[in-house]
Amino acid sequence: MSFHVRFKMMTAKAATAAMATLLLASQAPGFAGSVSAATAEQVTEASTGEDVLSVVNSDVPEGAKISSKQASDNILKLFPLLQKATITSANFDSPNSFPPPDYKAWEIGFGIREGNSSMGFSATVHAGTGEVLSVHLPSELLDKQRAEADRQVTEAEAEKLAEAFLYEAIPDLEKDAFLAISESYPYAVQQSLFGRTEYQYRYQLKHEGLLSEAETAYVNVDDQGRITGYSRGTIESDYPSSNPELSAEQAKKKFDEQFDVELAYISPDGFSSRKGQKYYLGYLPKSSGNGLDANTLNPINPMTGEEITSDSEQQDKPLKGSVAAFVPNTGQKLNASQAESLIKKNFDIPKGYQLDHSQLIKGYYASPNSQVWSLSWSNRNASASYMFMRDISAQVDAVTGQIYSFNVYQRIMPGTTEVEATEETSSKSVTKAEAEKLAVNTAIALAPDAAKQFRLSTVIEMDGARTFLFKRYMNGILVKDDSLQVQVAKDGSITEYYARVTATPEQLPTDAKPAISYEDAKATYLKEIQLILAYSRYGGYGMTNGEAVPMGIKLAYVPTRSENSIYGLYEVLDANTGEWRSMYGDLNSSSKTQPTDIAGHVAETALTSMIEHGVFIADEQGRILPDRVITKGDWFNYLARAINPSMDMYYGGDSDDKPFADITSDSPYYPAVRTLLDQRWLGGSDPEKNLNPQEEMTREELAVLLVRILRYEKLAGFYTLPSDLPNIADAGAVTNKGAVSLSLKLGLLPSIEGRFMPARKVTVAEAAQVLERLAKLQGKTDTFMSGNRLY
Template sequence: MSFQIRFKMMTAKAASAAMAALLLASQTPGFAGSVSAAQAEQVTEAAPGENEQLDMTSNDVPEGAKISSKQASENILKLFPMLKKATITSAQFDPNNRFPPLEYKTWDIGFQITEGNHSMGFNASVHAGTGEVLSVHMPSDLLDKQLSDSEVKLTKDEVEEQAVAFLYKAIPGLKEDAYATLGDLYQTAGQQSLFGRTEYQFAYQLKHDGLLSEAETVYISVDQSGLVTGYSRMTTAAEYPSSKPAVPAEKARQQFEEQFDVELAYIKKNSLSSKQGQQYYLGYMPKDSSMVPLEANTLERFNAMTGKAITEDTVQQDKPLKGSAAAFVPANGQRLNAKQAENLVKKNFDIPEGYKLDYSQLNKGSYWSPNNQVWSLSWSNRNANMSYMFMRDISAQVDATTGQIYSYSLYQRMSPDAAEEKLAEEKEGKSVTRTQAEKLAIHSVIALVPDATEQFKLSSVLEVEDARTFIFQRYLNGIAVKDDLVQVQVLKDGTISEFYANLAATPEQLPASKEPAISYEEAKAAYLEEFKLVLAYSRYGGHGTSSGQVTPSGINLAYMPTRDDKSIYGSYEVLDANTGEWMSLYSTSSTAVQAAPSDIAGHVAEEAILNMNKHGVLIPDEQGRVFPDRVITRGDWFNYLARAVNPNLDLYYTVNGNDKLYADITAESPYYPAVRTLIDQRWLAGNDPEVNLNPQEEMTREELAVLLVRILRYEKLAGFYTLPSDLPNLVDANAVTNKGAVSLSMKLGLLPSIEGRFMPARKVTVAEAAQVLELLAQLQGKTDTFMTGSRLY
């Protein structure tokens, strides 16, 4: 379903697992991995007379496991022989450090890499029942060395061949028709950066008994040299039902067509754009209830989160908001201080006794409020029962200008083996009905969200064991706004444990006309023509809630709607209501830069500009132009360089409201994210609020040479080149002030001479900047300092 239920997880997710979440991946035992006879080697060799390091693994097989820790470590080393250079530091059976807990037993093997006084620790996991490796992510120390040593640069197709080969190696006995590819996940997550390792992550949906299974997914990361850098196998212990449906496909299709419906919606053109730069288009989307899987034996529509049949009272059909609560009125005065923000939260939510505000910070630049400042607040009770891991924490976000509360969360972070203390026990005997909970949720939305009764309707309700989550959809001009919603979670005792409001769209971002070129009937017919029903296994449950509970997990045999009969994830495209084209629902900045700039054909720097466009360094304007011969400013160069490190630079950053990096680089500056990135990389000198950086000044070739030397860490070396004779082949050597910087830039091929002259005062153009950045990228791995460490974002 398209609800964005914000269940919280205790364990930090790796980047690949975050991508997996977009595909609703889950966890299940699969094929047994074979046990390798290889012995784990130790990094540290004992010097004569010293005690050898103890082997942390053994051949013991504990109760509940079918393999030993030594077998588990050998299986890891078989897939990743480079880890023989690491030391095994721990072997833990069934570690109790995850929430929600896994449904099966695992071995967690700890590794460490040591170089001098520097060490890095990391873990890998193996299924203790099947012996199959479940997750390994190579440490950056090893990968950076591999990048420096390798001259290989494979194409994306060649990289994918390596991923497929590894898939068969990781799952012995896997048949060719036993999986389906989900492609390169980075295609929906932004560009590969120009600097650093080029890495691709591929996903594969596995089959059970010949049917695709939502519970069986593999993620493989491979870099441009063909090295597998990460592996993750999502699996579960839930029992599979029979693969033979009681209801034939024809009858399921008939019911699907009878229940299918679409609605007009405002949809973001670019899901990764900042709120300020976001634009929307009109599209037809299936209604949530239309894309719900059909249980293959009963044809009941069931909730993908709980596995329970969907009833009329859970799908509210856009119920208007009615209540006696006073409507939200924004503050109309001076900026709120931390105490005033705290009082607003206490006025609207029940802060339990004993909780004290222990953190407050004023931030600017958040997605919610790019033009205002926002208070981030948190409360904790350090006297709470120690069965809570870190106690129960409360957090909130409050707009310091308007007083609007964007989020509130009461989060019970309990350790899995601790005695579960429920809020219901603290308020013994108190319980609210569904109607009472709905009334509480509607009351909070009216009181806390601007224009709530005019813009929001109750669209659905999700019920789990201990809570109900009410989802409110936003409408503008009578049209739904995709992803603009409010969620309110009410516990069974009547406590509001979570409130979350996302109001991204503004009237000026919406298309001028609200009348679609394609009619409702045409859109519905187009969907029915395109969409198929695929018989597959659907996973549900296994999620941790903010109240500390875990939803039961299981597997259903289901007919699942999709546009591609080789995939069970077919609901991520929508129909443009004016062009009739199928659009990616979660399109990103990567799609925006794939088209070549419109004004570079035949330009001498065309190839370099195309490469910068591919990596998100150069962003064309709305007409597709980059103006290759335009002179750039220092600020332009800072932005190019920072995007070369992080192409999604403009999307995710937060700053302190009073932060000032330089006298002319404050939190409001359009160059702030780039300058902060370059300071973190040590490519600019440390911030100094009393010094001007002058980002508006046009960049000269000599200034660029100085900045390049800074990036390469050759400032001191450049100091040895101070004479005109250090630039023997330049007619204008006497005109160069920073002879060392110019000399090194020329020797490295970054800034070549022009007809025997360097022309230090000549201004740098967009095209020249693109060429320099491409040459700089080619130096990776060829110098002692440039991009040899892990990136900082």
């Protein structure tokens, strides 16, 4: 799992601090997130029937302080709706993740049966304190109990319900012993137009009056005021004293002395893989954005908890190697066998491992605009369980031959002993200098212009491996998020290689001279930054080599621009405008653009709603162009974004995928078409059929598409006569009378002065009004958008 994904599981501050230090905002495959795990202490009982007593009981196993019966009672007390489900299992263990946390928990399984189908889910309770740690109610259960009342709670009302729930869920929680996390948090989730409205509130809890990065809570509240989900992050380790040995004044003085900034090319959509996005110039913290140990005032590595030393920070060391530079392939596109040969030429594939998967796919974060061979090797004859043995994966550009990643995953079952050394595991141990030389040579040999564009920035020392991190520079300026990573095991083998080299000269600003000087930028940062005393969390994750980094807590002075946040410095200073911008891009940046051309428009309310939900995206001039005629492709994009506002950023596909003759994976309409096909809102795909996304949309064509969304195609077939369109003067001009009739009856496409006008073209404003009306039908028809289920 990548850094990008894993850090979402951690607290935002730890993620941003580590990203700022290591320039791994997008991915760093060497650091694995949660994986399925089990231990020898597992105690499980399961039920196949209705007899709950055979599942939960009053026995308290060794290592626990509560029974499974107490755990289930605590869950049902908080979520009485779960009484509608059946308890199916009770499992006492470390929570199902690797590395396991420092506490044990009860995992209570629930099931819902309807006819011959069933589904299962689980909730977690701390086995020591009895505190409920996680519950997420499935839509199948929520939909059945959904009230028919039209009134919905407001966001402000939902927030009050969430805060009240915190006091109920966390025993002995003192008044104001938590802080709501700001909406400026970069991972804030945007509400979609379609689907159940659900608000998520995030809280940082306090320990002895200080914000604690290890104590978090997330509460989901739906539009009916029901708590639909809850999760709680906690830690068993003892907290250090809340009294620092050194003062805040001393900390600020030390921080100011060490703090520095550097100019960088930054993508405005750091989470996105959009093709051709432009970069801007900004100043970001160079290396001193980490918290300071409150007792020593030395910077803390948020990954290991150790003090950051000059030995680990390489100060942008130029690359000098003894190998030939990378030369891209200039011949035909590589096949799978040629891609495998490139991997074997540059990395060791242990004896017994066979290539068992190869697929040509569209690249993602490391190669968003490329065709990539995805390869994997495994050894199914290994002595241990296959799922807990090492396997190997790699990605190779099918055109240039550039290797984007190589990973040896060590999936060793917790509680078991690693397989003894074989031919593939040497007893030798390389020095740091030898490991660095190997890492540098690997970077030069595999990445384009690595010796000119990359510098060694950081070395992460672990017991089993060293990870070397490289930053990319163009025109002498840092390219944020472009990076190389090489992990060298203690025996000298490379267990991981990762390259993200995405920025091109065409994407960079033509003028590399910023309007704001370095001195002014640094002064602005220091003026804005304050240090707050808080508990900083570190560790708590696993490496791909099977090594676990333990979790811990330190008392620290944390740099921030807000006294109500311990997220660290996750904003950068625009080098030309002087504005603060999100360091990692903004999932909702498009929806926050203020339109310039909708004020006073008859459809202003609907247009505003579409912008707020991310359905419409303003152009570079901030225009929506409400009276522009839309195409079928425009409608597909609007409809898909109504389901998933972040569709444009994340939706990928296979390079050779061709759902329609005129829709390939490179089409600007591909993500939307794939989304709608998944929803069965476009019928089935047909590679020999044209979808004609460039054609302008008429009202009658829109009516047909609306009926398909509503699953009323067959019903529409019963309406074929002009009399089925009463009071419509131009009924004879309508071909699809059933679709038009139903669209009229449901109020989706009202008549215009007594006529339907089937050939009239649909504008952006009219599309906004139709989508708004369609959203109001959610849950009011038999087949469209019941709760969060998309049909």
